[in-house]
Amino acid sequence: xxxxxxxxxxxxxxNTPRRTxxxxxxxxxxxxxYWIYLLPGAIGFIGIVAxxxxxxxxYSLTSWRGVGTPKFVGLDNxxxxxxxxxxxxxxxxxxxxxxxxAVIPTALGVFLAAVLFDYIAPKFGARAASILRxxxxxxxxxxxxxxxxxxxxxxxxxYGIINTVLDGMGLGWLQQNWLGDSDTAMLAVMNVLxxxxxxxxxxxxxxxxxxxxxxxxxxxxxxxxxxxxxxWSITVPQxxxxxxxxxxxxxxxxxxVFAPIYVLxxxxxxxxxIVPAYFSYSNFFTTTQVGxxxxxxxxxxxxxxxxAIVLLRYQTxxxxxxxx
Amino acid sequence: MTTTAPAPDTAPASPERHHKTxxxxxxxxxxxxxxxxxxxxxxxxxxxxxxxxxxxALINAFxxxxxxxxxxxxxxxxxxxFTAIIDFWIGVNFNQxxxxxxxxxxxxxLIAASLSLLSAFAIGIxxxxxxxxxxxxxxxxxxxPQEALVYPLFVLSRExxxxxxxLGVTIILAVLQSAFGTYMLASVLGSFPMEVLEAAxxxxxxxxxxxxIIVLPLTRPTLAVLVTFFFIWTWNDFFLPLVLLxxxxxxxxSVSLGALSGQYTSDPTALAAxxxxxxxxxxxxxxxxxxxxxxxxxxxxxx
Numbered sequence: 001x002x003x004x005x006x007x008x009x010x011x012x013x014x015n016t017p018r019r020t021x022x023x024x025x026x027x028x029x030x031x032x033x034y035w036i037y038l039l040p041g042a043i044g045f046i047g048i049v050a051x052x053x054x055x056x057x058x059y060s061l062t063s064w065r066g067v068g069t070p071k072f073v074g075l076d077n078x079x080x081x082x083x084x085x086x087x088x089x090x091x092x093x094x095x096x097x098x099x100x101x102a103v104i105p106t107a108l109g110v111f112l113a114a115v116l117f118d119y120i121a122p123k124f125g126a127r128a129a130s131i132l133r134x135x136x137x138x139x140x141x142x143x144x145x146x147x148x149x150x151x152x153x154x155x156x157x158x159y160g161i162i163n164t165v166l167d168g169m170g171l172g173w174l175q176q177n178w179l180g181d182s183d184t185a186m187l188a189v190m191n192v193l194x195x196x197x198x199x200x201x202x203x204x205x206x207x208x209x210x211x212x213x214x215x216x217x218x219x220x221x222x223x224x225x226x227x228x229x230x231x232w233s234i235t236v237p238q239x240x241x242x243x244x245x246x247x248x249x250x251x252x253x254x255x256x257v258f259a260p261i262y263v264l265x266x267x268x269x270x271x272x273x274i275v276p277a278y279f280s281y282s283n284f285f286t287t288t289q290v291g292x293x294x295x296x297x298x299x300x301x302x303x304x305x306x307x308a309i310v311l312l313r314y315q316t317x318x319x320x321x322x323x324x
Numbered sequence: 325m326t327t328t329a330p331a332p333d334t335a336p337a338s339p340e341r342h343h344k345t346x347x348x349x350x351x352x353x354x355x356x357x358x359x360x361x362x363x364x365x366x367x368x369x370x371x372x373x374x375x376x377x378x379x380x381a382l383i384n385a386f387x388x389x390x391x392x393x394x395x396x397x398x399x400x401x402x403x404x405x406f407t408a409i410i411d412f413w414i415g416v417n418f419n420q421x422x423x424x425x426x427x428x429x430x431x432x433x434l435i436a437a438s439l440s441l442l443s444a445f446a447i448g449i450x451x452x453x454x455x456x457x458x459x460x461x462x463x464x465x466x467x468x469p470q471e472a473l474v475y476p477l478f479v480l481s482r483e484x485x486x487x488x489x490x491l492g493v494t495i496i497l498a499v500l501q502s503a504f505g506t507y508m509l510a511s512v513l514g515s516f517p518m519e520v521l522e523a524a525x526x527x528x529x530x531x532x533x534x535x536x537i538i539v540l541p542l543t544r545p546t547l548a549v550l551v552t553f554f555f556i557w558t559w560n561d562f563f564l565p566l567v568l569l570x571x572x573x574x575x576x577x578s579v580s581l582g583a584l585s586g587q588y589t590s591d592p593t594a595l596a597a598x599x600x601x602x603x604x605x606x607x608x609x610x611x612x613x614x615x616x617x618x619x620x621x622x623x624x625x626x627x
Contacts, residue, residue: 033450033531034445034446034449034450034451034452034531035446035450035452036446037442037443037445037446037450037531037535038442038443038446038447038452038458040439040442040443041439041440041442041443041462041499041502041506042443044439044495044498044499044502045461045462045465045499045503047499048465048473048477048495048496048499048500049465049468049473049499049500049503051476051480052473052476052477052480053468053472053473053476055475055476055479055480056472056473056475056476059475059476112367115363115367116367119360119363120363120364120367123355123356123360123364124356124360124364128364132367132368132371135371135372135374135375136370136371136374138374138375138378139374139377141606141607141609141610142602142603142606143559143560143562143577143578143581143602143606144560144562145560145562145578145579145581145582145602146578146581146599146602146603146606148582149581149582149584149595149598149599149602150377150381150599150602150603151377152595153381153592153595153596153599154377154380156592156595159392159393159396159397159592160397161380161397161398164396164397164398165398168396168398195374195377198374199374200621203618203621204621207618207621252467255469256469256470256471258471258562258563259562259563259578259582262562262566262582263581263582276471277469277471277563280471281471281474281563281567284474284475284478285567290475293471293475294472294475296471297469297471297472297474297475298472300469300471300472301468301469301471301472304467304468304469305464305467305468307467308463308464308467309460311467
């Protein structure tokens with residue numbers, strides 16, 4: 001953008017002398033010197049990411065039980081995957097987790113942030129809004145594993161809180177074996193993830209709103225716009241960059257879900273809560289079908305990479321000042 | 325969007341600022357009314373539901389199991405009973421897990437931040453050719469699912485005698501997290517004031533002196549955010565420590581809690597105690613790093 005117009009005089013006078021006026025520097029300081037600083041990171045990347053990822057791709061073309069020599073089988077693992085209902089179930093569940101970790105928390109988060117920012121704060125003070133925000137954020141501080149242990153206990157069929165409370169309210173017929181029943185297990189896990197994620201979206205969107213010019217709201221109000229009108233025509237459009245980034249990053253996170261499944265259900269009952277990450281893990285370390293697990297992991301990596309590229313393009317387009 | 329370092333207006337401060345204008349300019353909206361109180365109460369109930377599980381873990385971790393069986397999970401304990409939490413603490417040797425987690429998280433945070441600074445210095449200040457592509461590669465390293473790396477890492481670390489060894493996991497996590505740090509710091513350094521660098525160069529400062537004397541102090545706030553984030557990410561990390569640290573004496577807090585989620589199912593207060601033991605350190609970090617965390621959440625989202 002800045003480079004298109006032919007040298008506007010004022011900024012040029014500030015910039016050009018610096019570039020042309022120090023030829024000695026550019027001669028003495030070859031940019032090669034900076035590559036040394038990239039070396040530790042590059043070695044780390046090659047050893048921890050590039051080589052292992054290549055090995056994983058190779059494993060995915062073999063039949064291997066983790067001991068002995070891998071036997072090259074070409075694309076057999078991938079062909080087998082396509083016919084495996086557990087594989088399809090795992091990716092189907094990923095869409096449910098995108099709902100639970102990205103879509104629902106974003107929708108609720110935008111709404112809650114708007115209410116806290118544009119309704120509670122003006123009426124009851126910023127302190128009230130801050131306290132409520134902190135309460136919504138609190139689950140975010142937990143390691144996911146701890147959240148899992150906590151909810152596993154809440155969902156316990158015999159002595160768990162949910163069933164005990166239902167019983168106490170005379171709603172005993174609503175009691176379930178929440179995590180042990182394939183009809184409810186998925187919803188139970190999704191509930192935990194929504195609970196975990198809301199705080200993140202509320203905090204991000206409230207911060208986004210603090211950048212919005214208050215004059216926009218005042219003008220809308222003078223024009224007689226009600227709260228919901230302001231919400232739709234100011235809050236949501238103004239938050240669009242935050243919404244996009246949050247949706248993409250949380251969707252990537254949703255595809256990678258592992259710990260909650262490991263702690264809460266281990267993919268069960270049956271395959272009713274299996275996800276790609278857990279599916280490949282169990283192939284690696286439970287049934288030791290390393291080649292097959294590597295194929296699942298490679299496909300997952302491909303999917304996540306595509307989404308990450310979308311994110312990267314979106315962000316570099318927005319980050320002016322860095323591109324130049 | 326150019327984000328030079330963490331923005332000075334942190335999230336916690338922003339509603340106040342907004343509110344000041346609200347009070348003066350929007351006095352009409354400051355009337356509370358019945359609908360105002362209704363909304364507040366609805367939100368307060370929702371917020372209370374959000375923290376209800378914390379409350380339940382707290383009261384039941386210190387409740388005698390006889391009382392739990394008699395009065396259920398909701399009742400407030402009439403006496404404090406530390407049996408469950410002490411049993412858990414000793415049973416899993418929780419001191420050891422805490423120590424492992426502190427060592428692992430602390431060293432990962434410091435190493436990853438140093439790696440990030442070096443790479444970002446080359447990319448952001450050195451303006452390497454093809455830096456956009458280099459950054460893209462680092463970014464992919466951060467987003468790639470660990471499942472696609474774990475089995476080779478498992479094989480390689482066994483060959484290098486780093487399996488079941490905190491050092492191995494430290495190196496792996498430091499490299500993976502520095503990918504994110506590099507990405508973030510590089511854009512901060514990309515908009516670093518060039519005049520300062522010019523002046524230093526004219527005074528004959530070497531590249532390393534520029535890094536140490538000029539860049540390091542000026543990026544300290546961003547580095548603090550990174551160190552905090554890396555520490556907490558590592559503390560919460562589960563997958564790689566689960567696979568690469570199998571023996572009890574090397575396990576972290578997260579791994580040990582995850583491992584016992586299948587046990588203790590017959591004792592209702594034991595799981596509450598375990599949850600409480602996991603919640604406490606997280607709560608302490610949160611109170612210690614609250615401002616840095618909020619600032620980091622926002623940078624992370626916008627970056």
